[in-house]
Amino acid sequence: MTLQSNCPTGPLETRWTRHKGNIKLVGPINKRKFHVVVVGTGLAGASAAATMAELGYKVTAITFHDSPRRAHSVAAQGGINAAKNYQNDGDSTYRLFYDTIKGGDYRSRESNTYRLAEVSANIIDQAAAQGVPFAREYGGTLANRTFGGVLVSRTFYARGQTGQQLLYGAYSSLMRQVDTGGVNLLTYKDVLDLVVVDGEARGVVVRDLKNGKLDTVTGDAVVLCTGGYSNVFFLSTNAMKCNVTAGWRAHKHGAYMANPCYTQIHPTCIPVHGDKQSKLTLMSESLRNDGRVWIPRKEGESRPANQVPDAERYYYLEEKYPTFGNMVPRDVASRNAKYVCDDGLGVGAKTGLDQRARGVYLDFRDAIARDGKDAIEARYGNLFHMYDKITGESPYDVPMRIYPAPHYTMGGLWVDYNLMSNLPGLFVCGEANFSDHGANRLGASALMQGLADGYFVLPYTIGGYLAKKGPRAAIGADHQECRAGIERVTTVTDKLLSINGKRSVDSFHRALGLKMLDKVGMSRSEAGLKETISYIQELRQEFWENVKILPKSGDAMNVELEKAHRVADFLEFGELMARDALARGESCGGHFREESQTPEGEALRDDENYSHVSAWEFNGVDSEPTHHKEALEFEFVKLTQRSYK
């Protein structure tokens, strides 16, 4: 199959408008004849479900939480970009587009990225109308701040809880549709398989988490808004239940997985404190504005940080990158932290596969001496408080310890310009698709993309597909594909429950995560990736022979079983990530290949050989996947190499 991106051609500025004008419409009276199944109720899912219901489609929205408000979009702190140019600082749709495509290291489509920038302004209008309490100036207009290496102030925010407030906005629109009967909301339902009829996605198989009952939900199209896969690393900033299951099981039905090796590792997180840790916490990147990153020059330094004299401190970012210093981009900061800790110079608890200290100091001593404690408290008081709460140490008195943590995944199911995967009828929105961020995502762009897809893109583009198909006979629960779907899930569930081994689900997940972070994390090499593929294959085999799940019953609430389904998929997906990283012989964005670097040791992109999207076709768990390539062509931007020296 050749991949058709279905991107419009012609002038970039009018592509989306012209495309919308050409989409076949479903008449207002006919919309109620179409039923769309939306999986996931985070920013992308809630906004898509609410908006399609507003248009008149029949919508079922499914979440495994007790309420849509729990989705992990809730945890995004920083803000949301929009090309409003409210600050009169020369921002424009083109600038946001350019920053996004450059930030993504030229590994996304121009058409998609431009559209994202174009609809960004509408998101802010919609959110304000919903009652999202954005930060305001005294005169009542919206406030902005600057974010992550761009030259304009275009980030809108609601204190440090922008994701929460935007999610509650989308959630309120969703609940309005629940109220008026436009959306049927299903809670506590885990989507474990897809129903495909005659090559088209027509529904999903769900497991009721309260009683284990399996059922199918069918319609005219399926929209996956199921988030990212950072939890393949076990320890990440994602919520504990974030998973790749719905996407992976769609992949097994033929949907291609694109660029799975593109992950974002955030440099400023609280380090791992020990082997019982379950989750990592992000500290805002703004801390690097005033904090200085260092480690002791001496391996095994035993003095407390404050007693290490200046001459014995290695300010490695300032020394290696005199121009940008502590403000180098996320991937450079992350990678260098890994390298110094690999060399045994890290600080804090010894953890991980090699039992090394994985932490570096982020020190505010000089900033406090320069600006005073009050000024630093005004800037970072809430973050210092949060750090103190988690670690029991006050950053006013001792340096913070930080270490990078997996945070966001740019890869995901392959979609065309209409956000439809190569499996007809299967649409994918938000972090779950691969589309707009290329090999690296700019700060404050995740919320923008989730809501752009849900409010302003999918509700239009899905209409084109539905109009073309026309109303079809409903797929009943007794349809052979529904019965087959339930049987597939039953088989996997029964198999998992019958193993009765010795190791907990979490112990497998932790083992996978440690390996992934070490070899498919901040820095990847051919040897390391090959080793990882064999390691995962062995671990997967052991999982299916030795996992222990209690209780042994699938027809009741069973938290260990829920986790087992997810970890089983991560154990397959992790291998594909390593394969994708192996196939991409260049360094780009968040993906650093040790074989592809400049003489100074910086990332070296290879546009000649790798200016493409890698889309993987599933051929069976133990068979090699087929590698498809979608060439990326750049008509409007000139490709440049990054330099931060």
Add this chain to the structure above:
Amino acid sequence: MSEATINLTLEVWRQDTAGSGGKFETFKLDGVSTSLSFLEMLDMLNEQLLEEGKRPITFEHDCREGICGSCGFMINGQAHGPERGTTVCQLHMRKFKSGQTLVLEPWRARAFPVMQDLMVDRRSFDVIQAAGGYNSTNVGNAPDANAVLVGREAATEAFDAATCIGCGACVAACKNASAQLFTSAKIGHLAMLPQGQPERYKRVVRMYDAMDEQGFGNCSWTQDCEAACPKEISVKWIAKAKKDFLKARTIVGV
């Protein structure tokens, strides 16, 4: 950073299903690192239970950074435990002493039926939210965001109410199992903003009615809700919403 550890006795409510009865079971857990969060301590206990061939303890959780509102249970009679303004996932074991006995119990409220162990069903909150907890605005209708001015103070205050994470601690802490703080915070957030005005009075009546229908009790102003709230939401929102409710009934005539 060196690992201090403590030993604990845990008395945990065990209940298999929604309809079944339950009882307390006692567990000993030794060598708990004080850097662990409370939920990581429970993960550790669950690993121990798995090894012993027992069903692990079920508790709700997800983000583990205090924002999703999934987690929450009573620790020695206090919702989310002893630390003020903190969800149980952000509570750390250094707040406890070795040898302590901790009693863990689910939220107790008619409108929050226990599903298993420490996990309750809080869908009644969604029912309240669906009863008008929104501005009726379709995508495509919105004016430019700066066309409607919102004073900085009003926006800040609206945010204070909107920060409620819907965890249910206010209900659990209340002797009447009232959802007044949750419901009033949602009402107050939209009532503070110009965009929320058209439906202001209809909203407060509908949401209050839904709250009663779901089986929550009423408010007798003991303010335990505010003390238990991990986001420290003020009881002033209850006063404001009640004022709106009276106005809606008596003057506006909803």
